[in-house]
Amino acid sequence: MSPLLQLHAVEKGFGGSPVLKGINLALRGDSYISLLGPSGSGKTTLLRVIAGFDEPDRGDVILDGKRIDDVPTYQRNIGFVFQNFALFPHLSVARNIGFGLENRAIGAMPAAERRDRVAAMIELVGLTGLEERGIAQISGGQRQRVALARTLVTEPKLVLLDEPLGALDANLRTRMRDELRAIRERLGVTFLHVTGSETEALAMGDTVIVLANGRIAQADAPDTVYSQPASAEIARFLNCYNIFSGTRDGGDFVGPAGRFAISAASVRAAESAPAYAIRQDKIAVRPDGAGAGDGEESVGGTFIASEYSGAAVLSFFALDDGRVIEVEDHLSLREAPAYAEKQRYRLTWQTRDALVFA
Structure with missing residues (x-):
């Protein structure tokens, strides 16, 4: 047609x-x-x-x-x-x-x-x-x-x-x-x-x-x-991704937030500067000191505050480099999280869930 x-x-x-x-x-x-x-x-x-x-x-x-x-x-x-x-x-x-x-x-x-x-x-x-x-x-x-x-x-x-x-x-x-x-x-x-x-x-x-x-x-x-946003710019505009700056170093993405392994299926063509994106609802919050398992990436962060929107809770964590990471918990999937203010946590996600524009 x-x-x-x-x-x-x-x-x-x-x-x-x-x-x-x-x-x-x-x-x-x-x-x-x-x-x-x-x-x-x-x-x-x-x-x-x-x-x-x-x-x-x-x-x-x-x-x-x-x-x-x-x-x-x-x-x-x-x-x-x-x-x-x-x-x-x-x-x-x-x-x-x-x-x-x-x-x-x-x-x-x-x-x-x-x-x-x-x-x-x-x-x-x-x-x-x-x-x-x-x-x-x-x-x-x-x-x-x-x-x-x-x-x-x-x-x-x-x-x-x-x-x-x-x-x-x-x-x-x-x-x-x-x-x-x-x-x-x-x-x-x-x-x-x-x-x-x-x-x-x-x-x-x-x-x-x-x-x-x-x-x-x-x-x-x-x-x-x-x-699957086609670029980091689109991912940023969708307002549901955390985006890290950095560079690709072989099989890793390296930036101020740390070194993350790259899954081959996660790589997207870059139209601007390299970027690493992980969706807010793909991040799990674990106790500080918990290590990442096989096929996982993680960063440490300090809990700042949570924002309740009815169907979900958006929580904010400050990383060591000063940037803020957002974590979304859908309340239809689990109970509302209870994080302690100024407490350290480990933010973890599956390597395959990230998108790498590089």
């Missing part, structure tokens, strides 16, 4: 500064794609180029087999959901949702058909009974649904979502994740969802694309991105 959207060597810059640097991308239809990256990585610029709000300096944008670089935004059949929702405060919920149908430049439809389509979309997104309310009279989550319904009612081939959950509180964001996925699956349309939250990207995407410094650094299934 041909990809729904293809980008070939797309570049875009502003004021002589490059933002997108040769983006090559292929997205399949009927899928949920998360586009993850730190602030300034080019995420929103990439969406705007796809939507037609910005023209690429170089490269091709192809939708459903047709090049659309020079096609006006309103003719691309691409929907866009903005972070701030961009709703009309003087219009009702129903009028906001039907705005695109009433004002479309191409393919105008009879009023009765518009009403039927708006009513069906209101039911789909769970806004029945709120049709005549003003935007100021509904909650943040309901506004998010209005913005999504206004886009979906025009039946686009592709929906671009620019941090659509960023304006919602934490509890509502979690609920809306499930709702967005359920709505997308019912309609069978492709969503490209931009976010700076690694948790959101991993939870929502069938595929996670990581954008870094204007380039695609990795595009994989969520579990692959989480357990």
Whole structure:
């Protein structure tokens, strides 16, 4: 099956500064794609180029087999959901949702058909009974649904979502994740969802694309991105790895934290300085003086404090070189740990669980 959207060597810059640097991308239809990256990585610029709000300096944008670089935004059949929702405060919920149908430049439809389509979309997104309310009279989550319904009612081939959950509180964001996925699956349309939250990207995407410094650094299934980040930069951005600096010395990695043996299966290509990474939940805490067993690595550290997050506890240990190591304990697997403040412990992990970028 041909990809729904293809980008070939797309570049875009502003004021002589490059933002997108040769983006090559292929997205399949009927899928949920998360586009993850730190602030300034080019995420929103990439969406705007796809939507037609910005023209690429170089490269091709192809939708459903047709090049659309020079096609006006309103003719691309691409929907866009903005972070701030961009709703009309003087219009009702129903009028906001039907705005695109009433004002479309191409393919105008009879009023009765518009009403039927708006009513069906209101039911789909769970806004029945709120049709005549003003935007100021509904909650943040309901506004998010209005913005999504206004886009979906025009039946686009592709929906671009620019941090659509960023304006919602934490509890509502979690609920809306499930709702967005359920709505997308019912309609069978492709969503490209931009976010700076690694948790959101991993939870929502069938595929996670990581954008870094204007380039695609990795595009994989969520579990692959989480357990096998393609670079130390991605591992650092995921915020679940401890990363050591140093150099590779034969079969070992040597740095300020010590000398660690390297498993051949752990080695990844390095795009920058060599680094050694171990995931926070792969570390076991043992009494001080406990030696590492066969196939294990360890460092000594002093307990500082723990942070309780409900499902897990994150504990912080200071190493002898002054850096801090984080250890995550999932409470579904074991009881909450009880470490003594300023006590020394041995932090241990399996050699095979480390990732070495060298």
